[in-house]
Amino acid sequence: MTTAAVENKTEKAALAVRGLSIFFGANAVLKNVTIDIGARAVTAIIGPSGCGKSTFLRAINRMHELNPDARMEGRILLFGDDIYSPAVEPVVVRRRVGMVFQKSNPFPTMTIAENVTVGLRLNGVRDKKVLLERTEESLRMAALWDEVKDRLHAPAISLSGGQQQRLCIARALAVQPEVLLMDEPASALDPLATQKIEDLIIELKKDYTIVIVTHNMQQAARSSDFTAFFYLGELVEYGPTTKIFTKPAQKRTEDYVTGRFG
Amino acid sequence: MQNAEGAAPGGPAGFFILHFSCFLPPCPRVTASNHQWRKAKNVFMQTLTFVCAVLVILPLLLVFYHLLSQGAGAINWAFFTQLPKPVGEIGGGMANSIAGTFILISLASLLGVPFGVLGGIFLSEYSHHRLNWWIRFTADVVNGVPSITWGMVVYALIVLPMKGFSTLAGGVVLGLMMIPIIMRTTEEVLQLVPNGYREAALALGIAQWRTIVQIVVRTAMKGIVTGVLLALARVAGETAPLLFTAFGNAYWTHHLTEPIAALPLQIFNYAISPYDDWHRQAWAGALVLILLVSAINIVVRVLTRDRFSVRSI
Numbered sequence: 001m002t003t004a005a006v007e008n009k010t011e012k013a014a015l016a017v018r019g020l021s022i023f024f025g026a027n028a029v030l031k032n033v034t035i036d037i038g039a040r041a042v043t044a045i046i047g048p049s050g051c052g053k054s055t056f057l058r059a060i061n062r063m064h065e066l067n068p069d070a071r072m073e074g075r076i077l078l079f080g081d082d083i084y085s086p087a088v089e090p091v092v093v094r095r096r097v098g099m100v101f102q103k104s105n106p107f108p109t110m111t112i113a114e115n116v117t118v119g120l121r122l123n124g125v126r127d128k129k130v131l132l133e134r135t136e137e138s139l140r141m142a143a144l145w146d147e148v149k150d151r152l153h154a155p156a157i158s159l160s161g162g163q164q165q166r167l168c169i170a171r172a173l174a175v176q177p178e179v180l181l182m183d184e185p186a187s188a189l190d191p192l193a194t195q196k197i198e199d200l201i202i203e204l205k206k207d208y209t210i211v212i213v214t215h216n217m218q219q220a221a222r223s224s225d226f227t228a229f230f231y232l233g234e235l236v237e238y239g240p241t242t243k244i245f246t247k248p249a250q251k252r253t254e255d256y257v258t259g260r261f262g
Numbered sequence: 263m264q265n266a267e268g269a270a271p272g273g274p275a276g277f278f279i280l281h282f283s284c285f286l287p288p289c290p291r292v293t294a295s296n297h298q299w300r301k302a303k304n305v306f307m308q309t310l311t312f313v314c315a316v317l318v319i320l321p322l323l324l325v326f327y328h329l330l331s332q333g334a335g336a337i338n339w340a341f342f343t344q345l346p347k348p349v350g351e352i353g354g355g356m357a358n359s360i361a362g363t364f365i366l367i368s369l370a371s372l373l374g375v376p377f378g379v380l381g382g383i384f385l386s387e388y389s390h391h392r393l394n395w396w397i398r399f400t401a402d403v404v405n406g407v408p409s410i411t412w413g414m415v416v417y418a419l420i421v422l423p424m425k426g427f428s429t430l431a432g433g434v435v436l437g438l439m440m441i442p443i444i445m446r447t448t449e450e451v452l453q454l455v456p457n458g459y460r461e462a463a464l465a466l467g468i469a470q471w472r473t474i475v476q477i478v479v480r481t482a483m484k485g486i487v488t489g490v491l492l493a494l495a496r497v498a499g500e501t502a503p504l505l506f507t508a509f510g511n512a513y514w515t516h517h518l519t520e521p522i523a524a525l526p527l528q529i530f531n532y533a534i535s536p537y538d539d540w541h542r543q544a545w546a547g548a549l550v551l552i553l554l555v556s557a558i559n560i561v562v563r564v565l566t567r568d569r570f571s572v573r574s575i
Contacts, residue, residue, distance in 0.1 A: 063465060068390045095467030105458035109480045119466035122476055168462070175466055 013077075014039035014179055014209035015060060020074035022055050022064060029055045031233045032074070037226075039079075042201055042210045044224035044241065046217065048256065052233040053213045057181050060211065061097035062090040079178065095123070098177035102184040104164035106156035106171070113152040115167055119175040134174050141207075142170035143200050162193025169200065173208075180204065182212040186219065198223045217257055221245050229253045329552060333545030341546055346512050346528070352539050356547050358514050359528040362429075363554075365515075366508060366524055367498050369433025374440025374497075375490055381441065382448025382486075387474050398449075401442040412439055413503030421507060429515055429522040432508025436497040443496060447489025451482045488562050495558040499551055501526035525551045 013036035022030040030052045037043050045053040058064040060076060062083065076083050083093045106115045114121075116138050117131045125131060135152065139145040144166040148159070156167060165185060172180060182201070186194040201210060201223045214220050220227055220241065227244040229236045229252075237244060237253040248254045255261050340355045347354030381401075385394055416435040421427055455478050463473040479486065504510070509521040510531060525547050532544035 061465060063461065066461070066464070091467050091469055093467075094465055099461075099465035101458060101461065101465075103458055105456070105462045107459060107462070107477060107481070109477075109483075118463070118476075119468060122463075122466075122468045122472045171462075171466065 013037060014079060015211075016075075016077040016080075017060075018075040018077070020056070020059060020076060021072065022052070022059055023071045023073075024067060025069045029233055030059070033230075033235045034074075035228060035235055035238055037209065037211060039209045040205055040207070041225040042205050042212060042223055043226040043228065044220035045211065045213045045228050045230060046215075046220050046256070047230035047236075048261070049215075051230040053230045054183055056230065057099075057183055057211060057213050060179065060181055061094045061099055063094070063099065065090060095119075095175055096177055097179045097181060098172035098175065099181045100165070100168050100172055100183065100185045102187055104161060104168050104188070106159070106164050106167050108155070108157050110156055111153045112148050112156050112159070112167060115156045116170050116174050119171060123175070138170040138174040139167075141173050141204065142166045143196065143203070144170055160193075162189050162196060165189060165193070165197060166200065169197075169204075173204075177208070179209045179211065182210065184213055184215060187215060194219070217245075217259070229256060231256070325552065329545060329549040333542070333547075333549035336542040336546035337549065341543070345514070346543075349537070354543075356523075356525065356528055356543065356550070358511065359523040359525045359547065360550065362508070362511070362515065362523040363498060363525045363551075365429065365522060366432050366436055366504070367494055369429065370436035370440055370497055371490070371494065373434060373437025374444055374493060377437075378441045378444025378493070379448050379486060379490070381445040382452065382489075383474060383479065385445065385449040386452035387470075387478065398446075401445050404442045405446070408502075409439065409500050410502035410506075413506035416503065417506040424519065426519065427507060427509035427521040428519045429508060430518045431506075432504050432522060432524065435503040435507045436500060439497050439500065439503070440490075440493040443493040444489050447492065448482075448486050451485025451489065452478060454485065455481045484565050488566050491558050491562050491565075495555045495562075498555055498558070499526055501530050505530075525554075 015035075015037040017033055017035045017037070020030055020033040021028060033056065045056060047053050055064055059072060060078075060083075064070045064072070072084065078093070078096060082088070083097075106112075107118060110118060113135050116135045117125075120131060120134060136145060136149075139148060144163060147163060148154075148167075151158075156164065159167060165188075169180075169185070185201075186197045189197065198219060201212065204210060205225075212220075212224065224241045226239065227241040228238040229244065229248075229250075231252055237248055237250045239249075244253060245257055248257065340353060341357075342355060342360065343357050344353070344355035345358055346356065381397070384391070385397060388394070412435050416431050416438065420431040420434060424431070459477050459481060460473060463477045464470065468477075504524050504527050508524055508527065510527040511521045511523040515522040529544045529547040529551065532540040532547065535541070
């Protein structure tokens, strides 16, 4: 797997990040990060709190721009397109790069089905047939269809925590993004629900490029193909997950993954 | 002793400070009688706070009691259906005033709701705009402007140029008063919408204005409606600004440029009159007005009962 995956990474980078620095005011949160993220693979971002991993993730779909003090340097190419080029609207970037958050956030005023299709409907898709198809397809991909198919019109918040998070994944998938970002998607869930999300991540990488931020070393080891270790805003080490967890090149990486700090 | 007191002031002086600040009279040690004393203090303070809380309800009960005892007798079918009778004639009603109040608060809503709600949305959703501090500050100051001042302003701006008191001026003055109230409550309820919903919508590639309208405002809808209703209840009883603008009318109003009757105005006019029958009608009018305001408040209570709860669909 490792060799094939490494080729994958070098030949078909979904995301090519070049010299990315992010500042919040005068504070540099990310410092000169350069990294290639492979297509149709799971890349885990690990590191202690405040190391910039969430900021890195949010920079990939320009969500960090919601903070008016944020400023960036460098380039991010999404399948060759510069997502920070002046001609590109953040809205367009975010349709291509979906995101799932730590806290599940289905819209409370909408039903399960409405939540799945909201990204399509509010972007102008009116065709009932398309919406219905996409609802089933997305819920199936998120491994939620069998649990909710009989109550698609029930309020989304009637679901359990784990189901809500999978609903959020379905909602993100429904707009058919190319990359799926996940910011600690299972950290608020119980072990069983976490297991389901991890299985789902492995299933989804057949079709999607997935970048996942996690605090959970086992989760990174279990579900990712590549791992990037961030520390104090710098990318310390990046490589196949097995290598990062068994024989890391850097002392700091080893200390972190073995639990000596962070 | 030093050890026991840790970081507290040391030495004999420190000992006395601690000693006397902790165990004020009458008993220096924790004993059975000390315990009794603390319990007594607790009961006393609890009773005091309870009495103060009841004092809040008491005036409302008094108002209701007086209005019912004085006004209920004058409420009958004619009160709701007839125009006021000329001086000296017994009977008549406040039909035009009741309708006038509804017309005025409807007009006021036409002005106050869109400006107030949109302004509140701006304050909450574009919170980084550098004008916001000033807008918020101005809204708070304007909220505190006495209502009679509003009447004078609209008198100068509308009544004088149009050469006459009018329904329009009355609606405008109440509407202007509603704007800052609605603006601030709208801002507050929008701030209660968790940021996660905004982020989730934006991350789906939904444009910001659609996120605001379809996600944020929709989630906070009940709260916004509540703010609007509270503003309505507030201006429904305003009298002073209407003296300068709507003026009052003994007959039906047929045009926006004519003066119009309103419950608070009619109550005021009847209450200062020397006739017993008018006094009775003033009481009845006041009763109707407070029932109206109470009804609005009850609707608000029902609406806010499960704001943002799981069943808010």
